[in-house]
Amino acid sequence: xxxxxxxxxxxxxxxxxxxxxxxxxxxxxxxxxxxxxxxxxxxxxxxxxxxxxxxxxxxxxxxxxxxxxxxxxxxxxxxxxxxxxxxxxxxxxxxxxxxxxxxxxxxxxxxxxxxxxxxxxxxxxxxxxxxxxxxxxxxxxxxxxxxxxxxxxxxxxxxxxxxxxxxxxxxxxxxxxxxxxxxxxxxxxxxxxxxxxxxxxxxxxxxxxxxxxxxxxxxxxxxxxxxxxxxxxxxxxxxxxxxxxxxxxxxxxxxxxxxxxxxxxxxxxxxxxxxxxxxxxxxxxxxxxxxxxxxxxxxxxxxxxxxxxxxxxxxxxxxxxxxxxxxxxxxxxxxxxxxxxxxxxxxxxxxxxxxxxxxxxxxxxxxxxxxxxxxxxxxxxxxxxxxxxxxxxxxxxxxxxxxxxxxxxxxxxxxxxxxxxxxxxxxxxxxxxxxxxxxxxxxxxxxxxxxxxxxxxxxx
Amino acid sequence: xxxxxxxxxxxxxxxxxxxxxxxxxxxxxxxxxxxxxxxxxxxxxxxxxxxxxxxxxxxxxxxxxxxxxxxxxxxxxxxxxxxxxxxxxxxxxxxxxxxxxxxxxxxxxxxxxxxxxxxxxxxxxxxxxxxxxxxxxxxxxxxxxxxxxxxxxxxxxxxxxxxxxxxxxxxxxxxxxxxxxxx
Numbered sequence: 001x002x003x004x005x006x007x008x009x010x011x012x013x014x015x016x017x018x019x020x021x022x023x024x025x026x027x028x029x030x031x032x033x034x035x036x037x038x039x040x041x042x043x044x045x046x047x048x049x050x051x052x053x054x055x056x057x058x059x060x061x062x063x064x065x066x067x068x069x070x071x072x073x074x075x076x077x078x079x080x081x082x083x084x085x086x087x088x089x090x091x092x093x094x095x096x097x098x099x100x101x102x103x104x105x106x107x108x109x110x111x112x113x114x115x116x117x118x119x120x121x122x123x124x125x126x127x128x129x130x131x132x133x134x135x136x137x138x139x140x141x142x143x144x145x146x147x148x149x150x151x152x153x154x155x156x157x158x159x160x161x162x163x164x165x166x167x168x169x170x171x172x173x174x175x176x177x178x179x180x181x182x183x184x185x186x187x188x189x190x191x192x193x194x195x196x197x198x199x200x201x202x203x204x205x206x207x208x209x210x211x212x213x214x215x216x217x218x219x220x221x222x223x224x225x226x227x228x229x230x231x232x233x234x235x236x237x238x239x240x241x242x243x244x245x246x247x248x249x250x251x252x253x254x255x256x257x258x259x260x261x262x263x264x265x266x267x268x269x270x271x272x273x274x275x276x277x278x279x280x281x282x283x284x285x286x287x288x289x290x291x292x293x294x295x296x297x298x299x300x301x302x303x304x305x306x307x308x309x310x311x312x313x314x315x316x317x318x319x320x321x322x323x324x325x326x327x328x329x330x331x332x333x334x335x336x337x338x339x340x341x342x343x344x345x346x347x348x349x350x351x352x353x354x355x356x357x358x359x360x361x362x363x364x365x366x367x368x369x370x371x372x373x374x375x376x377x378x379x380x381x382x383x384x385x386x387x388x389x390x391x392x393x394x395x396x397x398x399x400x401x402x403x404x405x406x407x408x409x410x411x412x413x414x415x416x417x418x419x420x421x422x423x424x425x426x427x428x429x430x431x432x433x434x435x436x437x438x439x440x441x442x443x444x445x446x447x448x449x450x451x452x453x454x455x456x457x458x459x460x
Numbered sequence: 461x462x463x464x465x466x467x468x469x470x471x472x473x474x475x476x477x478x479x480x481x482x483x484x485x486x487x488x489x490x491x492x493x494x495x496x497x498x499x500x501x502x503x504x505x506x507x508x509x510x511x512x513x514x515x516x517x518x519x520x521x522x523x524x525x526x527x528x529x530x531x532x533x534x535x536x537x538x539x540x541x542x543x544x545x546x547x548x549x550x551x552x553x554x555x556x557x558x559x560x561x562x563x564x565x566x567x568x569x570x571x572x573x574x575x576x577x578x579x580x581x582x583x584x585x586x587x588x589x590x591x592x593x594x595x596x597x598x599x600x601x602x603x604x605x606x607x608x609x610x611x612x613x614x615x616x617x618x619x620x621x622x623x624x625x626x627x628x629x630x631x632x633x634x635x636x637x638x639x640x641x642x643x
Contacts, residue, residue, distance in 0.1 A: 074483035079490055142494035142636075209499035210545060210631040297499035297630070300607060302509055302521045310501075311526035 022058065023371055023386040023402050024416040024429040025448055027269055027342050030398055031418050031427050032108055032452050035118050037340060038271035039168040039180030040257030046110040048425075050120065051451035056103030058448040062408045065094035065131065087140055092154030093380055094131040100124070103450065104163075110457075111169075118182075119167035123244065126336065127159035128377055138201065143211070149200045152220055156197065158378050160333065161189040161227070162278070163244035168255065178259040186251030188278045189243045190226040191333050193378075197221070209296035215322060221288040223331050225249055225280035251278030253335055265364065269342045274335040281330035291322040337376045344369035365392050371402075382407045386414075396420055402431065414446075425452040492638040493540075497631055500544075501525060501607070505626040507552075507618045510611055517618050519611040524563075527605045534636075536600050541635035542591040548578045552624040554614040555580050562595075563604040570598040578626075588633075 026037045032048040033056045034041050050056065071082050106120030134150040141148075168182030199218030206212040226249055229235050253276020261267040295318075298310045346364035367390040374383045384406035391399045402414035414431030429448040505521070512518050529535075550556055556578040562570040573589050591599060611626070618624075 069482060072482040072484055072486055074481050074486075079486040080492070083490065083492070140492065140494060142496045144495050144497060203497070206499055206629075209502045209629045210547065211497055211499045213499065295499070296502065298501050298525060300501050300503040300523045300525065302503065302505065302523045302609065304518075304521070307524070309526065311528065 022060070022429075022446065022448065023373060023384060023388070023404050024400055024414040024431060024446075025058075026340055026371055026373070027344065027369075028390075028398070028400055028416055028418060028427075028429075030420060030425065030454070031450070032106065032118070032425075032454070033103065033448075033450060035108065035168065035170065035180075036122075036166075036182075036255075037273070038257035038259070038269055039170055039182040039255050040178050040259050040269065040271060041170065041180065042172070042178045042259045042261075042267075043108070043116050043170055045108075045454045046457050047455040048106075048108040048118075049453045050103055050106035051453070052105050053102065054449075054451045055106050055120075056101065056122065056448065056450040058099075058101045058446065060100070060446040061096075061098040063094070063096045064407055065090040084140075087136055090131045090133060092130055092133045092156075095377070095379075096129045096131070097127070097377075099126045106452075114172035116170040117167070118170075121163065121165045123161070123163055125159075125161045128157070129159075130154060130156040130379055132156075143203045143213070145203075146211075147202060147204050149202045151200045152197050152218070153199075155220070156194050156378055157222070158193045158333075160191045160278075162251070163187040163189065176261045178261075180255075180257050182255040184253040184255070184274070184276060185247075186253060186276060186278050186335070187244055187247045188226055188249035188251060188280060188333075189240065190224075190228065191249070191278065191280050192222065192224045192228070193333055195221040195223060206296040208299075212294060212296045215291075215293040217292060218322060219288075219290045221286065223280070223284070223286040223333075225282065225284045225331075228283065228285060248282035249278060249280045251276055251333075251335075253277065257340075265346045267344055269340070269344070271340045273338040273340070275337055276335040278333045278335070279330060280333055284328050284330060286327040286329070286331065287324060288327065289322060289324045293318055293322045339374045340371065341373075342369055342371040366390065400429075404431065420454065423453045423455050425454045426450075427452075487640050490638070490640040492636075494636045494638075496634045496636070498634075500630045500632045502629045503607075503627070505609065507622045507624050508620045510618055511620060515620070519613065521609045522606060524604050524606045526603060527562075528603055530600050530602045535634070538636045538638050539596070539600075539634060540637035542596060542599060543633040543635075544573065544589045544591075545631045545633055546576065546587045546589075547629040548576075548585045548587070549583045549625070549627045550578050550580060550585070551583075552611060552614075552626055553580050553616065555612045556626055557610045557612075558628065559608040559610075560589075561606040561608065562599060562602045563606060564601045565603040567604070570601055571595045 022037060025031065025034060027041065028034050029041070029044060032043070032050065035043060066086055070086050071079065073082065102123045104121045104123060106118065108116060108118035110116050132152070132155040134154055135152065138150040163186070165185045165187070166182050168180060170178060170180035172178045197220040199220060200216045202214050202216070204212050204214065227235070227239060227243060253274050255271060255273045257269065257271030259267055259269045298314055300310070301308055344367050346367040348364055348366040369388050371386040371388060372384070373386070374381055384404055386402050386404040388400055388402045393399070396419055398418045400416040404412040404414065406412055411434055412431055413433045414429070415433055416427065416429035418425065418427040427448070427450055431446050509521060510517055510519055544560065546558070557575050558578065559572060559575045561572040564570055571594065573595070576587050576589070578585060609626070
């Protein structure tokens with residue numbers, strides 16, 4: 001148990017500091033990775049090459065209903081009381097979410113004045129675990145609460161690691177409208193997901209023994225494919241790359257996006273990402289357990305002639321009424337679809353306009369706007385609303401300040417810095433800055449970092 | 461100049477990141493206590509169970525059940541206390557006794573719990589036996605449990621047609637204490 005707790009502490013809590021949304025990166029014009037959030041971005045440069053493995057690193061995640069402060073607050077209360085509060089305070093809608101992306105390579109080039117082509121590959125890990133409230137309470141309480149029903153419906157998990165190969169085109173239809181699309185080929189390295197879990201366990205007063213234990217209407221399934229090892233020692237790092245390029249569990253998906261300019265200063269954007277499906281057909285191990293079972297223990301017969309194997313009979317009876325099936329049939333998994341939308345108003349031309357050498361089409365120094373984001377998760381749709389302010393400092397530095405209300409908090413302040421020294425673009429983006437004063441109180445935050453080489457038409 | 465001030469303020473803000481008002485040493489104070497109760501075995505014994513084919517009294521009866529439930533890591537690491545809880549009803553006009561012995565995988569005796577005496581003509585007699593430290597240390601090697609039941613001699617001989625009944629219920633109570641310092 002303590003290993004599980006330590007594992008949770010070291011794995012989950014660090015990611016509690018990370019959120020889901022890339023609100024700072026979205027529509028941050030100069031950064032090429034914005035094209036992955038909206039293929040219809042009116043991208044202003046002519047060429048870019050991402051620094052291999054360093055063009056885009058992002059770690060996002062979050063936990064609703066829990067932060068480190070809830071448990072480790074130095075407030076004089078017993079930690080065991082605080083753990084109890086957390087256990088009973090969270091519900092099955094609360095979740096732990098982790099998302100990590102690593103841009104392995106990315107390239108973009110302008111095909112014509114109106115068309116921009118970009119392609120590349122990234123690795124993505126995405127996992128959501130819903131808080132299995134009743135199961136945790138059963139562990140915490142034991143079986144002493146007679147007739148209290150513990151449901152497995154709250155046990156929901158979805159996790160995947162994919163290699164994503166993508167290519168997209170941004171096309172400027174006219175002065176006001178830019179549209180874009182991106183085709184994605186997925187190669188799943190690992191997938192695990194629960195499906196339609198239901199059933200209850202409870203203990204009641206027995207009739208022929210002290211207690212009667214009941215498993216009622218049980219139907220639980222977990223599907224797994226890819227790099228799932230029974231023994232962790234079997235894992236070889238080369239399996240990771242081999243699997244990524246093998247397309248043994250392939251998938252396909254696409255992104256769509258647009259930018260519509262109402263005036264020189266006002267435009268709206270929108271995108272829908274990862275409308276995609278993965279067919280998991282290799283290394284599939286799916287487990288389903290279904291049925292009902294009641295027991296009041298084993299009845300001894302004291303037969304002097306025939307020695308009964310009571311335990312074997314008990315186990316066989318259990319598995320006959322509650323069979324565990326192992327399936328190897330392929331199954332489909334769906335990518336979490338995301339929606340982005342924004343309105344942006346630019347203002348404040350540079351005073352010395354003739355001296356300003358803007359590298360983009362937009363000469364304004366300031367922008368304010370509003371963004372919406374939503375992602376489809378297994379149990380709930382998650383939303384995020386963001387107000388932002390962008391400020392340019394010459395051609396070398398651009399900043400973006402965001403304030404977001406999301407599923408985790410009402411006070412998420414984010415900041416992005418993007419520099420461009422010659423062709424080198426370096427960006428660092430983070431959110432939940434208010435909690436930098438005390439990370440323990442944060443339910444979420446996100447961090448992105450990357451290096452790109454950006455060229456304009458001077459490039460041959 | 462304004463830009464550098466802006467950046468300096470920003471840098472100070474970012475570098476001031478810390479974790480305050482929390483005490484991670486509390487991890488060592490975590491202690492979770494749970495009790496898991498399981499119905500284990502039950503039986504009903506009639507006069508015929510104490511008679512052989514020739515109607516001779518066989519007052520000692522024994523049965524064995526495999527019980528490979530104590531060897532799991534969780535139990536080995538966190539089991540803090542164990543109890544067996546019994547309920548007896550004995551309508552025989554004879555006293556009875558019950559003794560539980562725990563065996564390892566090689567049928568070697570690990571320990572035997574104290575014998576329980578059940579009076580004649582008694583109903584819903586409840587007893588709880590707590591494992592002592594010696595027994596608790598050895599219970600993890602348990603693979604089988606032997607139940608020895610004995611009726612005492614009586615003045616009236618047993619007869620198959622008699623309606624006496626010796627019934628027993630038995631539940632296992634496992635007390636777990638999970639502490640941060642444990643492995």
